[in-house]
Amino acid sequence: MSDIGLPASVEALRRVREDPHRLGHHAHGAREPVTGAGHGATGPAQKRIIVGYGFWIFLLSDIVVFSCFFAAFAVQRGETAGGPSMAEIVDVRRVVFETAALLLSSYTCMLSFASTNARSRLWTEVFLLVTGLLGLVFVLLEVQEFVELAGRGITPQRSGMLTAFFGLVGLHGLHVTAGGLWLATMMAQVLIKGFRREIVHRLICFNLFWHALDIVWIGIFTIVYLMGSIA
Amino acid sequence: MFGKLSLSAIPLSQPIPLITSGVVILIVIGVLSLVTIKGWWPYLWREWITSVDHKRIGVMYCLLGVLMLIRGFADAIMMRTQQAMAINAPGYLPPEHYDQIFTAHGTIMILFGAMPLVLGFMNFLVPLQLGVRDVAFPTFNSVGFWLTASGALLVNLSLFIGEFARTGWLPYPPLSEATYTPGVGVDYYLWAVQISGVGTLITGINVVTTVLKMRCRGMSYLRMPVFCWTALASCLLIVAAFPVLTATLAMLTLDRYVGWHYFTNTAGGNPMMFVNLVWAWGHPEVYILVLPAFGIYSEIFSTFSGKPLFGYRSMVVATMFICVVSMMVWLHHFFTMGAGAAVNTFFGISSSIIAVGTGVKIYNWIFTMYGGRVRFETPMLWSMGFIFTFIIGGLTGVLLAVPPADFLTHNSMFLVAHFHNVIIGGVVFAIFAGLEFWFPKAFGFRLHEGWGKAAFWFAFIGFWVTFTPLYVLGLLGMTRRLQHINVPEWRPWLYVSVIGVGILILGVITQVMQLVVSIRDRERLRDVTGDPWDGRSLEWATPSPPPFFNFAVMPNVEGEEAYWGIKLRAVESQQLSPEPQYEPIEMPVNSPVGFYTAFFASVFGFSMIWHIWWLAAVALVAAFAGFVGFAWRDVHEFEVPAEEVARVDRARRAAREALLERLSRQEALP
Numbered sequence: 001m002s003d004i005g006l007p008a009s010v011e012a013l014r015r016v017r018e019d020p021h022r023l024g025h026h027a028h029g030a031r032e033p034v035t036g037a038g039h040g041a042t043g044p045a046q047k048r049i050i051v052g053y054g055f056w057i058f059l060l061s062d063i064v065v066f067s068c069f070f071a072a073f074a075v076q077r078g079e080t081a082g083g084p085s086m087a088e089i090v091d092v093r094r095v096v097f098e099t100a101a102l103l104l105s106s107y108t109c110m111l112s113f114a115s116t117n118a119r120s121r122l123w124t125e126v127f128l129l130v131t132g133l134l135g136l137v138f139v140l141l142e143v144q145e146f147v148e149l150a151g152r153g154i155t156p157q158r159s160g161m162l163t164a165f166f167g168l169v170g171l172h173g174l175h176v177t178a179g180g181l182w183l184a185t186m187m188a189q190v191l192i193k194g195f196r197r198e199i200v201h202r203l204i205c206f207n208l209f210w211h212a213l214d215i216v217w218i219g220i221f222t223i224v225y226l227m228g229s230i231a
Numbered sequence: 232m233f234g235k236l237s238l239s240a241i242p243l244s245q246p247i248p249l250i251t252s253g254v255v256i257l258i259v260i261g262v263l264s265l266v267t268i269k270g271w272w273p274y275l276w277r278e279w280i281t282s283v284d285h286k287r288i289g290v291m292y293c294l295l296g297v298l299m300l301i302r303g304f305a306d307a308i309m310m311r312t313q314q315a316m317a318i319n320a321p322g323y324l325p326p327e328h329y330d331q332i333f334t335a336h337g338t339i340m341i342l343f344g345a346m347p348l349v350l351g352f353m354n355f356l357v358p359l360q361l362g363v364r365d366v367a368f369p370t371f372n373s374v375g376f377w378l379t380a381s382g383a384l385l386v387n388l389s390l391f392i393g394e395f396a397r398t399g400w401l402p403y404p405p406l407s408e409a410t411y412t413p414g415v416g417v418d419y420y421l422w423a424v425q426i427s428g429v430g431t432l433i434t435g436i437n438v439v440t441t442v443l444k445m446r447c448r449g450m451s452y453l454r455m456p457v458f459c460w461t462a463l464a465s466c467l468l469i470v471a472a473f474p475v476l477t478a479t480l481a482m483l484t485l486d487r488y489v490g491w492h493y494f495t496n497t498a499g500g501n502p503m504m505f506v507n508l509v510w511a512w513g514h515p516e517v518y519i520l521v522l523p524a525f526g527i528y529s530e531i532f533s534t535f536s537g538k539p540l541f542g543y544r545s546m547v548v549a550t551m552f553i554c555v556v557s558m559m560v561w562l563h564h565f566f567t568m569g570a571g572a573a574v575n576t577f578f579g580i581s582s583s584i585i586a587v588g589t590g591v592k593i594y595n596w597i598f599t600m601y602g603g604r605v606r607f608e609t610p611m612l613w614s615m616g617f618i619f620t621f622i623i624g625g626l627t628g629v630l631l632a633v634p635p636a637d638f639l640t641h642n643s644m645f646l647v648a649h650f651h652n653v654i655i656g657g658v659v660f661a662i663f664a665g666l667e668f669w670f671p672k673a674f675g676f677r678l679h680e681g682w683g684k685a686a687f688w689f690a691f692i693g694f695w696v697t698f699t700p701l702y703v704l705g706l707l708g709m710t711r712r713l714q715h716i717n718v719p720e721w722r723p724w725l726y727v728s729v730i731g732v733g734i735l736i737l738g739v740i741t742q743v744m745q746l747v748v749s750i751r752d753r754e755r756l757r758d759v760t761g762d763p764w765d766g767r768s769l770e771w772a773t774p775s776p777p778p779f780f781n782f783a784v785m786p787n788v789e790g791e792e793a794y795w796g797i798k799l800r801a802v803e804s805q806q807l808s809p810e811p812q813y814e815p816i817e818m819p820v821n822s823p824v825g826f827y828t829a830f831f832a833s834v835f836g837f838s839m840i841w842h843i844w845w846l847a848a849v850a851l852v853a854a855f856a857g858f859v860g861f862a863w864r865d866v867h868e869f870e871v872p873a874e875e876v877a878r879v880d881r882a883r884r885a886a887r888e889a890l891l892e893r894l895s896r897q898e899a900l901p
Binding site: 038043081159 | 363367368432435436437439440443444445446447448449450451452454470471473474475477478479482485489490491492493495497498499500501504508785788855859862863865867
């Protein structure tokens with residue numbers, strides 16, 4: 001298929017003649033595009049880039065899901081239907097602990113990936129374990145919050161506002177739980193299979209996922225809990 | 232034990248679904264026993280069901296889509312005949328059945344007919360046109376297809392077991408809430424669409440990543456065929472919009488199953504929030520369908536005019552323009568919500584502006600034909616029919632985009648005529664044009680020309696006879712979805728519309744005949760060259776059908792219209808490029824994980840619909856276990872030896888030599 005074509009100089013001249021303003025040819029400035037990154041005309045990217053890139057696209061779509069639940073919360077936060085308001089259900093102290101656990105878990109998650117890059121199986125496992133435990137603390141605190149609220153008769157069935165609150169926070173909690181399952185699987189895979197190419201790729205994706213959940217949580221912490229406690 | 236499921240779920244008292252079910256079950260049993268008797272299972276399992284080859288998956292998507300188009304067309308026949316019979320008379324469909332039919336018609340045609348076909352084209356074509364060997368994530372691709380099939384299965388299951396939704400193809404609350412629709416119909420809708428939506432999202436991610444990260448050497452963005460651009464735009468919309476559908480349906484599911492208050496009309500729920508959210512998906516969805524259709528037309532117009540596409544760059548800009556603006560027009564579906572003049576004005580203007588991008592495209596296609604050597608083959612007929620039909624559909628769309636006019640035509644038959652005008656004229660015509668055009672690439676032989684042209688004319692005329700009366704009826708004040716009609720003055724128009732349906736039936740029959748006749752005459756229609764239409768993009772550089780690795784050696788693209796350039800050089804120099812050095816190729820191994828996942832997704836969906844909680848839990852655990860098991864495999868790829876690659880490619884080169892010789896002889900003629 002690699003047919004011999006025009007020499008590059010002739011081709012370049014032809015292009016200038018057909019496209020004097022060189023529209024669309026300055027995407028990378030004066031720098032040459034990097035081979036293997038999938039840029040410009042350099043051919044397919046390496047597998048690692050493709051996997052990470054695809055997972056980023058997935059994360060974007062997941063963030064769109066969250067944005068819908070955020071939008072629902074924004075629409076319904078005043079719809080208490082005579083029930084409790086946000087200010088009455090927020091326990092800022094617990095949420096601060098939750099936030100601390102989750103942010104710290106993001107840090108240890110990053111440390112686990114640093115260990116992966118150093119190809120240290122022991123430290124990868126240790127930091128993944130710490131990440132998972134911090135995630136578990138987060139989820140347990142959230143479950144405790146929900147159970148306590150339910151004990152006071154504050155359930156999603158009570159009002160539109162509570163539906164939106166439990167929906168948004170619960171969706172995030174569900175993501176953390178699923179992330180925990182994934183994390184456990186990855187620990188087993190690292191233990192048994194070591195740092196094979198595809199295992200490292202999965203670890204990259206897992207890291208992206210975990211950090212994305214952190215970013216979403218910052219939004220929930222601010223918009224739902226902090227702004228809710230003020231209102 | 233079985234939740235809400237009992238023998239009473241089978242519609243024994245309703246003859247129409249019962250007989251249909253019986254016939255469908257007989258056909259399915261017949262096909263399955265034929266496959267068993269002939270011993271085709273191992274072949275099907277190995278080569279199709281577990282295949283991760285993007286071409287095979289594309290073909291299976293198209294097959295699913297065509298079957299569902301026929302199913303949806305059967306619903307359409309029933310609706311048109313019911314309305315013609317029910318003028319001050321009961322007709323033959325009771326309201327509760329009629330409502331299921333129009334719901335199923337919309338759901339099936341858009342989500343399980345048009346979508347699989349469009350996704351099928353993207354799967355089949357994008358890697359071939361980009362000069363690469365597969366999509367970015369071949370195994371996930373298979374998962375995506377099987378999840379879509381799982382959704383289609385659930386929708387069709389509702390015919391035999393239980394009922395389908397009676398809410399319209401977008402289940403607006405509060406009607407779709409458990410209070411007002413307690414049956415399983417809406418639940419069938421929710422789980423079927425949810426499961427297939429995940430499949431669609433997977434394809435979207437796959438194609439975006441493939442286009443942005445996996446083009447062959449030299450294939451810069453502005454050298455990609457327009458179809459790849461439209462596939463990219465469409466899949467960007469999938470990634471941005473389908474999660475909205477997922478979220479919205481999840482909220483409705485929570486309302487229905489556990490009594491939450493997202494969309495209820497009590498306790499602070501907000502039904503209009505559903506309408507906003509669902510159209511924030513629904514309008515981009517229209518462009519998810521029609522942008523790849525525009526891509527198909529672009530390929531066909533330039534090929535059959537023997538010219539490069541006119542205004543390639545403006546085409547790219549118009550595509551991306553439509554991609555972005557289509558996210559900002561959703562409110563035009565409910566101007567009557569009462570959002571106020573300012574909001575309605577914004578959305579009226581943004582909706583009208585889309586017509587600018589589309590207009591650019593229409594002019595480009597017309598100018599592509601201008602001065603070209605136009606060949607009136609079947610794909611070209613569909614494309615030219617499209618220009619005429621789509622312009623009318625677009626003009627009525629601009630009318631509907633004007634809020635004051637929309638207040639009069641909202642939810643009327645005028646609207647029904649408009650969206651059929653753009654979806655049939657835009658998407659369905661493109662699908663048939665594309666099937667004619669790429670069929671030889673996929674199967675190695677052309678479709679019969681005479682039958683194809685007859686099918687086009689029946690469909691084209693049938694379309695206009697069916698839908699022009701609906702425009703008139705809409706302006707006369709007829710609203711959509713009427714099971715019973717008490718205005719006798721509408722009778723003539725309804726009758727004309729039924730005549731149109733009759734012509735369309737002839738179109739479907741000729742279309743099927745075309746396939747049958749072509750399979751019978753396949754030796755005569757064989758495409759030995761791999762380039763039956765004098766094509767311009769890289770898929771025509773492969774033999775028909777292409778080998779599973781697509782390209783023996785990765786192409787190196789040196790300009791727009793990659794294959795056209797290669798072909799011209801070969802004709803000029805009277806020889807092919809020198810034989811390359813063949814190297815072994817790594818290809819992904821087959822995997823049953825897609826089929827496995829979809830199987831448990833179907834079981835999960837079915838048990839959620841019928842409230843069989845234990846089975847749902849079992850299915851979820853099994854699906855998770857399957858995924859972990861899949862993640863445990865060690866062999867991901869296998870190697871195709873260099874000799875095998877060389878053997879396949881030398882056969883291709885021999886065919887090309889013959890083509891080249893024939894071309895030179897033709898050129899030598901006076």
